[in-house]
Amino acid sequence: MNKLAEMVQAQLLAAIDNDDLVLPTLPEVALSIREAAEDSEISVAALSKVIGRDAALSARLIKVVNSPLLRAAVEVTDLHTAITRLGINYSCNLAIGLVIEQIFHARSSAVEQKLRDIWSNSLEVAGISYELCRRYTPQLKPDQATLGGLVNQIGALPVLIYAEEHNELLSDPVCLHYVIEQIQPVLGDKILSSWEFPEQLVNLPSQVQDLDRSTDKVDYIDVVQIAKCLSLRGRSRPLAALPAYRHLGLPFGTELEMGELLEARSMLR
Numbered sequence: 001m002n003k004l005a006e007m008v009q010a011q012l013l014a015a016i017d018n019d020d021l022v023l024p025t026l027p028e029v030a031l032s033i034r035e036a037a038e039d040s041e042i043s044v045a046a047l048s049k050v051i052g053r054d055a056a057l058s059a060r061l062i063k064v065v066n067s068p069l070l071r072a073a074v075e076v077t078d079l080h081t082a083i084t085r086l087g088i089n090y091s092c093n094l095a096i097g098l099v100i101e102q103i104f105h106a107r108s109s110a111v112e113q114k115l116r117d118i119w120s121n122s123l124e125v126a127g128i129s130y131e132l133c134r135r136y137t138p139q140l141k142p143d144q145a146t147l148g149g150l151v152n153q154i155g156a157l158p159v160l161i162y163a164e165e166h167n168e169l170l171s172d173p174v175c176l177h178y179v180i181e182q183i184q185p186v187l188g189d190k191i192l193s194s195w196e197f198p199e200q201l202v203n204l205p206s207q208v209q210d211l212d213r214s215t216d217k218v219d220y221i222d223v224v225q226i227a228k229c230l231s232l233r234g235r236s237r238p239l240a241a242l243p244a245y246r247h248l249g250l251p252f253g254t255e256l257e258m259g260e261l262l263e264a265r266s267m268l269r
Contacts (some may be wrong), residue, residue: 004168005175005182012162012183016190023187024157026195029054030099037092047088048080051095060098061091090143097126097150103157110170111160118153121231125149128227129220136248137218148201148224155188155205156180185209214243222247 015021029051036042036050052058058079065082066075076082083091104119106112126149133145159180163169169176188205200220207213208225215222222244229239239245 004172005178008162008166008169008175008179009182012159012179013186016186021158021187022161023191023194024103024154024161027099027102029057030096033092033095033099037089042088044080044083044088047083047091051083051091052079054099057095057098061086061095064094087143089141090146093143093147097147100150100154106160106164108164108170111164114160114176115157118156122150122153124231125152125224125227128230129224132227132248133220133223136250137223140218140220140223144198144200145220145223145227148204148220149227151188151192151197151201152205152208152224152228153184153188154191155184155186157191158187159183211237211242211244215247218247218249226250 012021032050032053033047036047039046051061062076062079062082065085076085086094101119104115106115126146129145129149130142133140133142137145159176163176169179185206189203192202192205204221204224207221208228211225211229213221213225225244226239226242226248229242239250
């Protein structure tokens with residue numbers, strides 16, 4: 001690690017410890033959706049009204065319903081039908097994830113590109129997480145797995161915001177990448193905690209990094225971890241060697257056939 005990376009990492013960790021680092025806040029529409037989701041009796045019509053306040057979000061949800069992975073015989077053109085097709089829980093979690101995308105914006109073109117790359121990968125991980133969960137973990141909810149995939153790198157946001165104010169970091173892409181890799185897991189946990197995310201997801205950004213992690217029963221971190229590994233073209237370890245792979249009950253002894261799962265990458269685009 002070079003001196004610049006060491007200095008930046010020390011500054012960011014000190015700022016985290018002193019609560020001096022400004023964490024992104026969850027947009028108002030996401031809070032409204034989450035509040036609606038907590039009502040177990042909420043109707044499709046009522047949820048449509050909440051989500052419908054954001055025209056861009058409504059359009060994205062409809063687009064997801066019409067994606068290759070979920071497409072039915074008849075194209076969906078309205079929000080009410082889209083929510084009916086997806087279900088209340090999945091619509092809520094997916095909508096919250098899509099709202100979070102709106103935070104991924106920057107002033108400088110270099111940071112904007114890095115944010116786009118991170119978000120693109122998060123979409124890919126979310127799509128694969130959904131399909132893995134749907135096929136192999138009936139005890140878990142695919143909508144929660146999708147949300148976990150979408151926020152698995154949320155901790156990179158404050159680092160990139162910091163980089164916009166410090167040109168020396170921005171001008172050294174290798175150093176920036178290193179600092180993001182080192183800092184984003186702990187920041188991700190802090191952000192999800194401040195957003196009052198579900199307990200099963202709140203420590204996902206840090207724990208998903210631990211490929212040797214082993215637990216008593218399968219969880220969303222296992223699912224997102226395998227999805228992340230699948231999204232990486234150059235894997236350093238065989239999938240079947242990971243505890244999470246065995247935990248999901250995936251076919252053992254040979255690499256899982258991933259053609260269809262990798263098609264899931266486009267689900268949210």
